[in-house]
Amino acid sequence: MPQQTRPSLDDPRISIPAGSEWYEPAPTPQTERQAEFLTLKDGEMFVNMGPQHPSTHGVLRVVIKIDGEKVVDLDPVLGYLHRGVEKLCENADYHQAICYTDPLEYVSSLFCEAAPVAAFEKLMEVDVPRRAQYIRVLTMELNRIASHTLFQGWMALDLGGLTPILWSFIERDEIVDMLAALTGQKLLYNYYRIGGVNGDLNHEFMSRLGTWMSRAAAQIDSNLGLINENELFVRRTRGLGVLDAKTALRMGVTGPNLRSTGVPYDLRRDRPYLVYPELEFDIPTRTEGDSLARYLVRIDEIKQSIRIIDQVLHEMPDGPVMAKLPRLIRPRPGRAFGAVEGPRGVYGTYAISDGTDQPFRMRIHDPSFVHLQLVGPLTRGNLIADTMAVMASLDPVMGGVDK
Amino acid sequence: MDSALATLLATKLGERLLLPVRQRFDETEIRVSIAHATETLRILHDDPILEFEMLIDLCGVDTGEEMQVVYHLSSSRSSDWLRLIVPGLERNAPRIASATSIWPGAEWMEREAYDMFGIIFEGNRDLRRIYMPDDYRSFPLRKDFYLADDASRSPAAGVRNMERAGTPQDATPATALRRTTGA
Numbered sequence: 001m002p003q004q005t006r007p008s009l010d011d012p013r014i015s016i017p018a019g020s021e022w023y024e025p026a027p028t029p030q031t032e033r034q035a036e037f038l039t040l041k042d043g044e045m046f047v048n049m050g051p052q053h054p055s056t057h058g059v060l061r062v063v064i065k066i067d068g069e070k071v072v073d074l075d076p077v078l079g080y081l082h083r084g085v086e087k088l089c090e091n092a093d094y095h096q097a098i099c100y101t102d103p104l105e106y107v108s109s110l111f112c113e114a115a116p117v118a119a120f121e122k123l124m125e126v127d128v129p130r131r132a133q134y135i136r137v138l139t140m141e142l143n144r145i146a147s148h149t150l151f152q153g154w155m156a157l158d159l160g161g162l163t164p165i166l167w168s169f170i171e172r173d174e175i176v177d178m179l180a181a182l183t184g185q186k187l188l189y190n191y192y193r194i195g196g197v198n199g200d201l202n203h204e205f206m207s208r209l210g211t212w213m214s215r216a217a218a219q220i221d222s223n224l225g226l227i228n229e230n231e232l233f234v235r236r237t238r239g240l241g242v243l244d245a246k247t248a249l250r251m252g253v254t255g256p257n258l259r260s261t262g263v264p265y266d267l268r269r270d271r272p273y274l275v276y277p278e279l280e281f282d283i284p285t286r287t288e289g290d291s292l293a294r295y296l297v298r299i300d301e302i303k304q305s306i307r308i309i310d311q312v313l314h315e316m317p318d319g320p321v322m323a324k325l326p327r328l329i330r331p332r333p334g335r336a337f338g339a340v341e342g343p344r345g346v347y348g349t350y351a352i353s354d355g356t357d358q359p360f361r362m363r364i365h366d367p368s369f370v371h372l373q374l375v376g377p378l379t380r381g382n383l384i385a386d387t388m389a390v391m392a393s394l395d396p397v398m399g400g401v402d403k
Numbered sequence: 404m405d406s407a408l409a410t411l412l413a414t415k416l417g418e419r420l421l422l423p424v425r426q427r428f429d430e431t432e433i434r435v436s437i438a439h440a441t442e443t444l445r446i447l448h449d450d451p452i453l454e455f456e457m458l459i460d461l462c463g464v465d466t467g468e469e470m471q472v473v474y475h476l477s478s479s480r481s482s483d484w485l486r487l488i489v490p491g492l493e494r495n496a497p498r499i500a501s502a503t504s505i506w507p508g509a510e511w512m513e514r515e516a517y518d519m520f521g522i523i524f525e526g527n528r529d530l531r532r533i534y535m536p537d538d539y540r541s542f543p544l545r546k547d548f549y550l551a552d553d554a555s556r557s558p559a560a561g562v563r564n565m566e567r568a569g570t571p572q573d574a575t576p577a578t579a580l581r582r583t584t585g586a
Binding site: 339 | 458460511530532548
């Protein structure tokens with residue numbers, strides 16, 4: 001009897017026969033770019049990352065072409081979280097459409113609501129009461145802080161630091177609980193309505209906010225000490241994934257990723273909405289455009305958001321929080337584009353009304369989708385481990401990318 | 404509303420405009436034909452006075468009779484959003500030139516418009532499905548694609564299997580790519 005040896009996976013004679021249920025034919029390239037990607041040069045190989053991978057911030061699959069430890073090229077595969085939100089919105093009425101947009105970017109869902117609400121309000125030609133505008137600014141800035149503190153923890157986690165995420169969740173949990181007291185939901189708030197907000201500020205929210213505001217700045221600063229002065233973190237991110245302003249504009253980048261290249265483009269200043277023109281705040285920018293700059297711009301934005309909240313709390317007027325509107329929203333036929341500046345960039349909604357109670361077409365633009373395109377160009381030539389650092393610094397959320 | 408932008412666009416674009424410039428709230432809307440689309444985008448991007456450097460959004464629209472491609476642009480020189488509508492794409496074979504030569508970042512948005520509407524962007528190097536699986540045959544955002552629970556509206560009175568991803572038995576390769584499943 002011949003001796004049984006365990007087959008080695010390196011043995012070139014081992015192959016899966018074509019009839020086997022495990023057999024999968026090599027993919028046929030459909031496009032010029034894919035053909036280029038699928039052609040392996042000498043010494044190159046493919047590595048699959050995801051869809052369940054802790055560093056991809058959701059269900060993203062990335063096929064990486066590597067040469068040794070160097071990334072030659074990569075191809076993100078999307079769609080694992082695709083729910084067809086645009087189609088669902090076309091088959092729902094205007095109020096229902098708002099709550100479908102909540103789970104897009106579950107980290108900062110108030111911004112996903114704010115964009116369609118802004119578009120619908122333009123279609124309806126309705127003026128939002130001033131108190132409702134202040135409440136929207138207040139809750140959006142709180143949500144921005146919650147999103148950025150989580151980013152700060154995530155970024156450190158992707159680089160191998162386990163502690164900061166626990167610290168950043170202290171702030172995020174407090175804000176989430178605060179907003180839960182106001183809206184009744186912890187994650188998918190569904191708080192904005194066409195023409196206002198759902199319910200005025202309540203006592204629990206205000207008392208929690210007051211306590212938090214008195215220690216927020218100091219607490220966030222002390223959390224930053226964990227990361228900003230960490231030499232490993234700084235040396236791994238400085239000079240990594242450098243993006244220049246011209247490329248950023250041509251790639252359609254917005255938000256902190258664009259501002260880290262030196263372009264001071266912020267919708268709160270350039271296309272003022274709500275009561276932002278009356279508030280005082282700075283637009284933090286950096287000129288380096290590397291991963292560290294993208295991180296630091298977001299940290300500076302947290303401080304500006306606290307400043308905005310402080311002003312809003314002092315200037316908030318009394319009054320109604322909802323405009324007078326019919327219960328059934330039936331805008332006149334027309335088109336409108338509403339956009340807000342979110343923690344990741346420009347959230348836009350293009351809504352077409354045909355005069356019925358359902359949007360005829362509702363296009364949702366999400367900044368993460370555009371930013372994910374940059375992962376390929378920015379990581380080319382770097383090490384595999386740096387792919388995570390670049391991806392984390394671009395801060396994509398897959399719920400928004402996949403829609 | 405930026406009325407200076409309206410006159411500027413009218414002089415710069417001239418007879419390329421299909422309709423006069425329309426303005427409402429902070430939006431300026433222009434329409435050009437498919438043949439002039441790339442040229443117009445190029446003028447809007449390169450002109451030193453207009454300087455629409457940012458492509459904020461690109462999407463397809465199915466009106467039921469024709470397809471449209473809609474661009475939303477932003478410039479630091481104007482406080483308005485510029486909406487460029489390119490109407491009149493044929494529903495059975497929608498084709499338009501790609502904007503990736505001006506904005507490489509339009510690549511994925513065009514892939515999405517192809518995935519959802521079947522619009523072919525000539526010149527896009529990577530025009531394939533982005534959300535749906537590669538063997539998927541329908542274009543979900545087209546108006547003749549009905550949701551399963553919305554079947555009462557369908558012409559076939561509710562017999563439509565939306566999850567059937569394979570090619571219909573009677574379809575030739577050409578029609579299979581252009582028609583929604585079982586339509």
